[in-house]
Amino acid sequence: QVQLKESGPGLVQPSQTLSLTCTVSGFSLTSYNVHWVRQPPGKGLEWMGVIWSGGNTDYNSALKPRLSISRDTSKSQVFLTMNSLQTEDTGIYYCNRNQNWGQGVMVTVSS
Amino acid sequence: DIQMTQSPPSLSASLGDKVTITCQASQNINKYIAWYQQKPGKAPRQLIRYTSTLVSGTPSRFSGSGSGRDYSFSISNVESEDIASYYCLQYDNLFTFGSGTKLEIK
Numbered sequence: 001q002v003q004l005k006e007s008g009p010g011l012v013q014p015s016q017t018l019s020l021t022c023t024v025s026g027f028s029l030t031s032y033n034v035h036w037v038r039q040p041p042g043k044g045l046e047w048m049g050v051i052w053s054g055g056n057t058d059y060n061s062a063l064k065p066r067l068s069i070s071r072d073t074s075k076s077q078v079f080l081t082m083n084s085l086q087t088e089d090t091g092i093y094y095c096n097r098n099q100n101w102g103q104g105v106m107v108t109v110s111s
Numbered sequence: 112d113i114q115m116t117q118s119p120p121s122l123s124a125s126l127g128d129k130v131t132i133t134c135q136a137s138q139n140i141n142k143y144i145a146w147y148q149q150k151p152g153k154a155p156r157q158l159i160r161y162t163s164t165l166v167s168g169t170p171s172r173f174s175g176s177g178s179g180r181d182y183s184f185s186i187s188n189v190e191s192e193d194i195a196s197y198y199c200l201q202y203d204n205l206f207t208f209g210s211g212t213k214l215e216i217k
Contacts, residue, residue, distance in 0.1 A: 035206070037155075044211040045147075045155060045198050058205055061112050094154055099166060101154035 002026035004034075004095050004102035011108050012085050022078040022095030022102060029053070029071050032097050034078045036069060039104075040091040048093075051078055085109045113137050113201050117209030125217045129187045132212045134199035136180045143203035146175055146184045150195045159184065191216060 008020035022034060029051075036048040049059040051069045059067050068081045078095060092104040114137040124130045134144065142162040147155040157166050159175040162182060172187045186193055194216055199209040 037208075044196075045149070045200075045208040047200070047206040047208055050206070060205075096154075099157045101156075104154055 002097065002100045004097060004100060006093060006095055006102045006105040008093075008105050008107065010106060011110065012089075013111050014086055014109055016085055017081060017083045018085050018089070018107060020080040020093055020105060020107075022080070024076045024078070024095075024097070027097065029073045029076060029078065030055075034071070035096050036078075036080050037094045037096060038089075038091050039094070040088065043091075048080070113140065113204050113207050115199055115201055115207050115209040117199055117212060119212060120210065121213045121215065123215045123217050124189045126189055126191065128189045129185060130189055130214065131183050131185045132197055132199075134177075134182045134184075134201075134209045136182075136201055136203075138204075139179050140182075140201045140203035142178060143201060144175070144177070144182045145200045145202065146173075147198045147200060148193075148195045149198065155198065186214075189214075189216070 003025045005023050012018050031053055033050050033052050035050045038046050049069050051057050051071055057069050066083045071078045087109050090109045092106050094104045095102045116135045118133055122130050144162055146159040148158050149155040158169045158173050163175045175184045197212045201207050
């Protein structure tokens with residue numbers, strides 16, 4: 001069945017770079033788009049970006065200067081990289097494909 | 112970028128009530144709006160896509176309507192399991208979530 005699972009460091013220092021991995025199973029990344037969505041504690045959902053099945057990417061314009069999404073189709077993995085992290089980047093980060101979501105990974109930005 | 116204005120931020124309803132949430136887009140989104148439910152500690156779950164199409168498994172007490180810039184989402188006969196936050200998402204031009212509505216039971 002379709003599964004997505006996020007992984008990455010739980011704690012990142014301010015001004016540093018966040019690297020997250022979304023490992024998928026049950027489908028091919030060349031056939032489906034994968035999105036990243038985040039949620040600060042107690043707040044709403046924010047769409048971050050997408051890697052389309054063809055490999056192109058689109059980003060939330062507010063995050064575009066410091067966000068990058070890529071993939072390794074052979075490993076069924078999608079990567080999120082975001083630099084210059086600040087405390088307001090703290091939250092749960094999800095990857096998703098259509099109605100399927102990962103469990104989310106909590107990222108805390110703190111020194 | 113398309114902005115989505117969702118209201119109200121919170122709702123308090125009695126069991127059996129009908130509640131309605133609205134989202135207004137900053138431009139015509141051609142019915143490309145979905146609605147999500149999120150329970151505490153869980154990932155969001157899509158309930159409705161393309162304005163009014165129920166996703167498989169969505170109870171029929173959920174419904175959506177609208178066109179152009181204005182859309183609504185309703186729950187008829189609210190049940191205790193409906194306690195959650197609800198979000199709209201436009202996907203006509205990239206993607207934008209509304210700010211969310213928290214549903215509580217009186």
